[in-house]
Amino acid sequence: MGEPLIEVREVTKIFGGRAEQALKMLEHGKGKDEVREELGVNVGVDKAIFSIERGELFVIMGLSGSGKSTLLRCLNRLIEPTSGSIVVNGTDITRLNKNDLLKFRQKHMAMVFQSFALLPHRTVAENVAFGLEIQGVGKEERLKRAQEQLAIVGLEGYGDQYPHNLSGGMQQRVGLARALANDTDILLMDEAFSALDPLIRDDMQNELLNLQHKLHKTIVFITHDLNEALKLGDRIALMKDGVVVQTGRPDDIISNPANEYVERFVRGVDLTKVLTAADVMKRPSPLLRVRDGVRVGLRKLNEAGLSSGFVVDEDQHLLGLVSADALAVAISKRLDIVGDCDIQPVTTVVPETNMEDLFHLVVQSNYPLPVVAHDGVLHGLLLKSAILEALASQGGDRNEVSTS
Structure with a gap:
């Protein structure tokens, strides 16, 4: 293991007021349900601790309400953590002011959403180049880079089309190309393939693995699908009720579940999809x-x-x-x-x-x-x-x- 690119240090997120009281309850070992019953607030993330290596495809997974998407959005402060720190390449982003945070995101982080979030009145190439436009890159340069990224994701020749002319899988490729066009170190992917049909979803998973083999990005991928996590993840963080209950390689989690919840979660997994040569x-x-x-x-x-x-x-x-x-x-x-x-x-x-x-x-x-x-x-x-x-x-x- 090398030097971590991302370090998540006891990150907690409380939704609602009375955050200090909620934090004290968590410190005394109370769980999410107890905090909600007593204070009427929701614990999104509870003291998450893990690190992510440079070039790693790191999957955060869990069922609905486990806190996985909240945690992802804390990594770029789309959601402000209540406590804890997030250190990215030596910079504690929880200490950055608004302007510095914006510059940091533009340089270091890009995000791919579950909903494709494409602008319908712009062409595919213009959608891919949108982030570069925000950064002030000239039109000729940004469209050139957009075409290069479209070729990488298998959409060469589609730059003049509009999003409504593309299938769901193709639209998600446009979203991926837009994230790649910014040439950031880190890609944050929030259930990026969940809205796709199973066959298209499988194709996109393979495409992501192929891209990762070529580009060696640091990718944080959110999913509720265990098979998807096992297929994609170099390592997996499994969440329940806002808590990261286990972090490890896919085969470690399958072979050595940390507790009964993890054991039940992975029960029945097809080992042929987990074990490798x-x-x-x-x-x-x-x-x-x-x-x-x-x-x-x-x-x-x-x-x-x-x-x-x-x-x-x-x-x-x-x-x-x-x-x-x-x-x-x-x-x-x-x-x-x-x-x-x-x-x-x-x-x-x-x-x-x-x-x-x-x-x-x-x-x-x-x-x-x-x-x-x-x-x-x-x-x-x-x-x-x-x-x-x-x-x-x-x-x-x-x-x-x-x-x-």
């Missing part, structure tokens, strides 16, 4: 090095009782699969090293691949699936038995396994 892969052994002697390579396979093995270079980059038969042929041809042999290409998966997408690949493969990072380095191997073991036990040691 990195969670269930095994350490590859033995491996053949490209500069191993051919006889050494064949010996490694014979000792392990294998008919083939994976070949890597000195930096652990996967080169492919070589069979014992190919090594024997190489010996008969008096070849020197494994790299001179017939090395076959193989299907690979990245560590983030979820198990839902792995099943058909594992079933169809005649060899364990190599888990290879984006830089080409071999991280581990996936066997059918490893996936079944993970579903059964949700854990366990990653022992050395054979490669065939």
